[in-house]
Amino acid sequence: MDKIILISGNSKYTITLDPSVWIFDDRRIDLTTYFSQEKEDKDPLEEYTKAVSKHWDREIMEGAVYPPTLKTEKKYEKIKMLTGTFGIPLRPFLQNAEPNPDAKMVVVETSEGEIEFPLEEAFEFILKFSEDGKPLTSDGPVHLYYGDGSNQHNPIKNVKQFNIK
Structure with missing residues (x-):
């Protein structure tokens, strides 16, 4: 408790x-880094639109496959979470x-x-x-x-x- x-x-x-x-x-x-960064108000819809656009651009450029760069990004996130x-x-x-x-x-x-x-x-x-x-x-x-x-x-x-x- x-x-x-x-x-x-x-x-x-x-x-x-x-x-x-x-x-x-x-x-x-x-x-x-949170307190040293510039604070900006984020619109959740705008953030979502940007993420979808980035994903769409990646599919157009690389095709609808699992690009190897995503594996390294996942590994980096896991290390970041653990440390x-x-x-x-x-x-x-x-x-x-x-x-x-x-x-x-x-x-x-x-x-x-x-x-x-x-x-x-x-x-x-x-x-x-x-x-x-x-x-x-x-x-x-x-x-x-x-x-x-x-x-x-x-x-x-x-x-x-x-x-x-």
């Missing part, structure tokens, strides 16, 4: 988070909990105490769940980073629960 995190409180649903499975989640982000430092945005989980209209704050409960944040700020949080390909066992299961990365060198550790108020 130490590795399970709850989102509960003034919301329609209680959400149970298991950081050990996030390594397979497509929403994971590489924290070694990378990853996080995941808290936003989709908070959205799934559906905070009630009168909810204004999120209390982050850690083993050291509680820290209160405005709900809008909590939507921007990043949860680090992996360091060099290993789960955060000693001071985890997650580390909490602010959306702007201002606490990048001193994240909130030992997060146990998020309580919406």
Whole structure:
């Protein structure tokens, strides 16, 4: 139970988070570059259109076969997963909990105490769940980073629960 995190409180649903499975989640982000890159709003439809166009162009140029370059890309992704430092945005989980209209704050409960944040700020949080390909066992299961990365060198550790108020 130490590795399970709850989102509960003034919301329609209680959400149970298991950081050990996030390594397979497509929403994971590489924290070694995330805070140093330029932030840009991405339109999911536009991203999908670009991916389909790239695939279509590849089929036209190389034919509808399994090109050898895809094998090397898969191998690189596997190595990256086994050695990378990853996080995941808290936003989709908070959205799934559906905070009630009168909810204004999120209390982050850690083993050291509680820290209160405005709900809008909590939507921007990043949860680090992996360091060099290993789960955060000693001071985890997650580390909490602010959306702007201002606490990048001193994240909130030992997060146990998020309580919406």
